[in-house]
Amino acid sequence: MTLAISSIIKGATAQTLxxxxxxxxxxxxxxxxxKIPEEVLLNYRLFPDMFPLSRQVQIAxxxxxxxxxxxxxxxxxxxxxxxxxxxxxxxRTQKANAYVQxxxxxxxxxxxxxxxxxxxGGGQEMPxxxxxxxxxxxxxxxxxxxxTCYNILRHNGVVLGKRDFLRPPGQ
Numbered sequence: 001m002t003l004a005i006s007s008i009i010k011g012a013t014a015q016t017l018x019x020x021x022x023x024x025x026x027x028x029x030x031x032x033x034x035k036i037p038e039e040v041l042l043n044y045r046l047f048p049d050m051f052p053l054s055r056q057v058q059i060a061x062x063x064x065x066x067x068x069x070x071x072x073x074x075x076x077x078x079x080x081x082x083x084x085x086x087x088x089x090x091x092r093t094q095k096a097n098a099y100v101q102x103x104x105x106x107x108x109x110x111x112x113x114x115x116x117x118x119x120x121g122g123g124q125e126m127p128x129x130x131x132x133x134x135x136x137x138x139x140x141x142x143x144x145x146x147x148t149c150y151n152i153l154r155h156n157g158v159v160l161g162k163r164d165f166l167r168p169p170g171q
Contacts, residue, residue, distance in 0.1 A: 005071060005112050006105035009134055013064045013142070017097040018168030020060060020146045021090045023153060023160060027053075028086035030158040038085055044152050053152045055081070057089045060145035061096035067138035068103040070116055071130050 031038050042054040051059070058081050065077045077099055083089045108130070117125040118133060128136070147165070154160045 004105065004109045005131060005134060006103070006108040009064075009068055009071060009108070009138065010101055010103075010105070012139065013068070013097055013100040015166075015168060016142055016146050017061065017064060017093040017100075019165055020057065020149060021093040022169050023150055023158075023164055024057065024086050024090050024093070026160060026164070027153045027156075027158050028090075030153070030156075031086070034157075041153065041156055042084070042086070042089070044156060046148065046152055046155065050148070053149055054083055054089060056145045056148045056152070057092060058083065060142055060149065061092045063138060063141040063145065065096040065099040067134065067142070068100040068108070070118070071111060071134060072103045072107040073111055073114075074103065074107070 027041055028038065030036075031041055043052045045052050058079070062079060065079070069076045079092060079095065083092055111130045113129050113131065115127050115129055116133060117127050118137060120126045150160060150165050
């Protein structure tokens with residue numbers, strides 16, 4: 001059985017961004033319970049040269065939404081990086097997921113072997129097929145930044161387990 005590329009990105013995004021939203025909700029509850037200002041956790045980094053939690057969420061959401069846009073051959077969505085609360089970051093994950101779910105499955109599935117050029121910084125681009133882009137660019141970035149969010153919150157005492165990373169609420 002062959003899985004359609006649209007089914008793969010839509011399923012993985014719903015799971016990962018759903019879990020990320022739930023992890024962020026636990027972060028907000030933790031901060032409220034301990035009376036820690038949200039910005040303390042939102043600005044926390046695991047290492048000085050890494051992005052803070054808020055930027056990790058933004059990148060995870062952008063990776064999924066822009067990934068779907070590129071796979072479908074559409075214009076890249078633009079989300080302003082203005083979130084300053086857990087609630088706003090949770091909303092961003094929901095908006096990104098909604099964008100992915102609404103992307104044309106038909107367009108994505110027709111472009112599996114189409115070569116697209118992915119910007120890699122410094123004005124450089126890397127050509128790859130849509131299927132390679134999903135497997136070697138979108139998913140590794142989505143999982144890296146989502147995992148980093150999980151690790152930042154867990155490091156700061158939020159009670160999280162593997163199930164929180166793998167299973168969205170209600171599943």
